[in-house]
Amino acid sequence: MHEMGIVLHLAKTLDQTAEENKLTAIGRVVLQVGEVSGIMTELFTDAWDYFKVRHPVLKDSTLVLETIPAVTWCDHCKQTYETVKYGKTCPYCGSGETWLLRGNECVIKEIEAE
Amino acid sequence: MRIIQLNATVTDSNLRDAEALREQMKQNGTLLINLMSSPGSGKTTLLSRIIRDLKDLKLGVMEADIASDVDARRIEALGARAIQVHTSGMCHMDAGMTAAAWEAMEARALDLIFLENVGNLICPAEYDTGAALNLMLLSVPEGDDKPLKYPLMFQTSDALVITKTDSLDYFNFDLDKCVERAKKLNPGIEIFPVSAKTGEGMAGLESWLTQRLAAWRVRP
Ligand SMILES: Nc1nc2c(ncn2[C@@H]2O[C@H](COP(=O)(O)OP(=O)(O)O)[C@@H](O)[C@H]2O)c(=O)[nH]1
Ligand SMILES: [Mg+2]
Ligand SMILES: [Zn+2]
Numbered sequence: 001m002h003e004m005g006i007v008l009h010l011a012k013t014l015d016q017t018a019e020e021n022k023l024t025a026i027g028r029v030v031l032q033v034g035e036v037s038g039i040m041t042e043l044f045t046d047a048w049d050y051f052k053v054r055h056p057v058l059k060d061s062t063l064v065l066e067t068i069p070a071v072t073w074c075d076h077c078k079q080t081y082e083t084v085k086y087g088k089t090c091p092y093c094g095s096g097e098t099w100l101l102r103g104n105e106c107v108i109k110e111i112e113a114e
Numbered sequence: 115m116r117i118i119q120l121n122a123t124v125t126d127s128n129l130r131d132a133e134a135l136r137e138q139m140k141q142n143g144t145l146l147i148n149l150m151s152s153p154g155s156g157k158t159t160l161l162s163r164i165i166r167d168l169k170d171l172k173l174g175v176m177e178a179d180i181a182s183d184v185d186a187r188r189i190e191a192l193g194a195r196a197i198q199v200h201t202s203g204m205c206h207m208d209a210g211m212t213a214a215a216w217e218a219m220e221a222r223a224l225d226l227i228f229l230e231n232v233g234n235l236i237c238p239a240e241y242d243t244g245a246a247l248n249l250m251l252l253s254v255p256e257g258d259d260k261p262l263k264y265p266l267m268f269q270t271s272d273a274l275v276i277t278k279t280d281s282l283d284y285f286n287f288d289l290d291k292c293v294e295r296a297k298k299l300n301p302g303i304e305i306f307p308v309s310a311k312t313g314e315g316m317a318g319l320e321s322w323l324t325q326r327l328a329a330w331r332v333r334p
Contacts, residue, residue: 005204005237012127017120027115031124038236075298088262099265099299108120 003039006106007047011055013108018057026061027112034103035070035084070103128241131209135216135244145327146212146227148245150267153233155253156277156310158185161228163310165194167320171327174227176215178207185230195221206237209244225327235260239267246330253278254285258292265299273304275319280309 014026033039045063052058070083076095083103085091090098139146149157158177165173174195177186186198199215201207212229219227229245231238250271252260255278261268268274274296276289293305304322308315 005206005208005241006124009126009128009208010124013122013124016127017118021118023118096259096262099262104266106124108122108124110117110119110121112115112117114115 003043003047006039007044007051010048010108011051011058014058014061014111015055017111018113021113023057023113025114026057027114028064029061029111030064030066030109032066032068032105032107032109034068034105036100036103037106039106041065066109068103068105068107071101072098073101074098125241128208128210131213132242132244135209135213136246138213139216139244139246140330142222143331144222144224144227145247145323145330146216146229146243146245147247147249147323148207148229148231148238148243149249149251150231150235150238150271151233151251151253152235152256155233155251155256157230157233157251158188159310160251160275160277160308161189161230162192163313163316164228164320164323165189165192167316168226168324171225171324172223174219174221174224176207176212176219176227176229178211178230178232180204180232195219195224201232205232205234206241207231207243208241212243212245226323235264235267239264239270247272247326249273249275251275251277252292254281254287257285258288258295261292261295261299268296268299268303271300271303273306273319273322276305276307278309278311279307279314280312 048063052061071080072083073080074090074095075097077093079092080101081091088098089096151157161175175189176197176199178199178201180201183198186196189196197215197219199211229243248271250267296303306315306319308319
């Protein structure tokens with residue numbers, strides 16, 4: 001469900017980019033996806049394949065997904081740690097007063113186009 | 115083939131739509147308020163109370179729901195203008211959908227429009243709907259640790275409405291702690307503890323909304 005919304009916006013952003021840069025075809029699309037963004041890559045590529053045929057400049061495009069590791073900040077002992085490994089609880093001091101620094105994003109890094 | 119560096123978040127096209135809608139609503143003098151919370155936090159009940167209290171203002175409600183129209187019927191029964199938006203499976207409203215709802219309402223004379231977003235504390239925070247104000251609801255039974263779990267929602271909200279305060283005696287909800295956590299994430303956030311059941315705290319929230327409407331209508 002979430003994937004569908006993101007794919008819709010991605011297709012729209014790329015359509016606009018194509019128009020602004022007078023592109024006729026887009027090839028590789030490199031997307032950086034945060035480890036804890038909640039995006040399921042399989043669902044995402046399926047949704048993409050469904051949508052791309054509806055956008056002429058995107059019909060031959062391929063998605064390349066890169067992962068951004070998730071990092072959490074502990075506000076109690078002022079250190080960072082790997083989110084996926086330790087979750088909400090700081091492995092250094094046991095505090096739960098922690099929050100995500102990165103790993104939640106979804107960024108279009110670059111596209112290949114003509 | 116050439117490479118174009120974009121480094122744009124996927125939601126950039128939505129941001130542009132949102133800015134356009136906000137400007138259009140400002141020209142029209144209508145304040146759009148986006149309500150976000152978990153399902154069952156009391157959005158529809160709070161709106162029902164506000165509709166009864168703010169009789170001098172013309173109010174409208176956009177009810178976003180994955181499939182049903184129960185909430186829109188509850189609101190219309192109170193005499194406010196309501197429209198049901200089906201998100202067809204999508205877990206949030208985006209600016210394009212909100213703009214379409216605003217068109218469909220054909221209600222240019224309204225003062226305030228509330229958008230009851232899909233019940234979910236994650237996705238709605240990531241999509242600007244074009245609303246002038248973002249209100250987040252957190253009900254007492256959900257617990258005071260929510261700011262730690264959903265920081266983005268607290269960061270993107272202009273106000274936090276802590277609902278169902280009449281149930282404070284029955285839950286381990288530390289109001290001061292919750293306020294402290296919310297302020298840490300978002301120092302400028304306004305906080306209104308209310309009970310839509312007893313009416314406690316409602317006047318403060320309602321006068322803030324009225325002030326924000328007046329401010330919205332002052333041209334910069
Ligand atoms: N005790 C109490 N219950 C409330 C209050 N506001 C809402 N509720 C109850 O919470 C449930 C969900 O409310 P609703 O407004 O439908 O939540 P929504 O899903 O966020 O729109 C209903 O059973 C309401 O009666 C309140 O201020 N106090
Ligand atoms: Mg509701
Ligand atoms: Zn720590």
